[in-house]
Amino acid sequence: MYVYINGQYAKKEEVVISPFDHGFLYGLGVFETFRIYNGHPFLLDDHLKRLNAGMKMLNIDAAFNRKEVIKIINELLAKNGYTHAYIRFNVSAGNGEIGLQTESYSEPNILMFSKPLPPLNGMTEKKAVILEIKRNTPEGGERLKSHHYLNNVLAKREIGSAPDMEGIFLTQDGFLSEGIVSNVFWYNDGILFTPAIETGILNGITRRFVIALAREAGLTVREGFYKQEEAENAEEMFLTNSIQEIVPVTRFFGTDYPGREGNIVKILYKYYEAHRETLWSRTQLGGPAND
Known part of the structure; x- marks a missing residue:
């Protein structure tokens, strides 16, 4: 399985994040999960709006729009060969010194991964x-x-x-x-x-x-x-x-x-x-x- 991380696509076994990432040390990170239906990322704009608002609250200096995220999604789906999929889009604060930080985080770690999902056939209970x-x-x-x-x-x-x-x-x-x-x-x-x-x-x-x-x-x-x-x-x-x-x-x-x-x-x-x-x-x- 291929994963997107900070502008690159890598096999999941090759993905590395520093232990000094404040998402790991202090839990400073946000994420969105959503479905891909026949190649379409359902309600993507709503997910990005919430993600951007969460990053602002955590003082992570980043924001994402549909155009740039669609490019990542399409490349990731193509590399993995998925049409119907689960997507997790994760933004963690990024590396910092030991201790609580009051300044904004300017270099967050951006991660997206996917897994295949079968087409839905009605509701589960x-x-x-x-x-x-x-x-x-x-x-x-x-x-x-x-x-x-x-x-x-x-x-x-x-x-x-x-x-x-x-x-x-x-x-x-x-x-x-x-x-x-x-x-x-x-x-x-x-x-x-x-x-x-x-x-x-x-x-x-x-x-x-x-x-x-x-x-x-x-x-x-x-x-x-x-x-x-x-x-x-x-x-x-x-x-x-x-x-x-x-x-x-x-x-x-x-x-x-x-x-x-x-x-x-x-x-x-x-x-x-x-x-x-x-x-x-x-x-x-x-x-x-x-x-």
């Missing part, structure tokens, strides 16, 4: 459980998609490696927040609910896109602070992330749901499927509510 470990608060004003992943790692160890299971975090105050690698939605009585950003969750790219899709479909969407019981009483429940898309939940804390047979997930997935080989941003759906 999962069961969801409440985690004992609570969601930690963001390190700054909002949660970044950063190298700080211990909370998620400990949560994954809690539930084990079963691929059909997702753990759901509660906040310290007992409100639903998000999954280990997903955002959470449920539908009840004509309204689609999801925890608010203020609960400390990652504002997922697919989360934002699904909210936009739901509004396009005429659904009312509410973001707020919700207790576990409110999701338990829902008609449908599902998870979202950029690799797994929309993942219907079949069971949550003793409650059974229709899973992929649910009417709402069917509607949203149909819209999602129709756009995933063409859209660069959710804003292309149109309408001020989706900005």
Whole structure:
């Protein structure tokens, strides 16, 4: 497998990063993961916008645009022979002296790697459980998609490696927040609910896109602070992330749901499927509510 690193393409066994990189020493780095559908990087503009914002917060002096990143992606896909793929685009602060640095990082380490994914054939389903470990608060004003992943790692160890299971975090105050690698939605009585950003969750790219899709479909969407019981009483429940898309939940804390047979997930997935080989941003759906 070929990997992109700092302007070069190398076999994964040849990639080297200094142990003095502050991404390694202090966790100063951000990343994005997204899917390639038949050669198209779905919602790339949204991912780059979040990546650039994260780098700014970490004082990493870099920014990326669609044109330059597409060039990297296309070359990487060609070298690996992939058409449908997983992409991880990682920016770590770069080398520095030992000790916490207040100056900006002007030479970050830029890494992109891919792995092949089969074309999707419908939705996969999962069961969801409440985690004992609570969601930690963001390190700054909002949660970044950063190298700080211990909370998620400990949560994954809690539930084990079963691929059909997702753990759901509660906040310290007992409100639903998000999954280990997903955002959470449920539908009840004509309204689609999801925890608010203020609960400390990652504002997922697919989360934002699904909210936009739901509004396009005429659904009312509410973001707020919700207790576990409110999701338990829902008609449908599902998870979202950029690799797994929309993942219907079949069971949550003793409650059974229709899973992929649910009417709402069917509607949203149909819209999602129709756009995933063409859209660069959710804003292309149109309408001020989706900005």
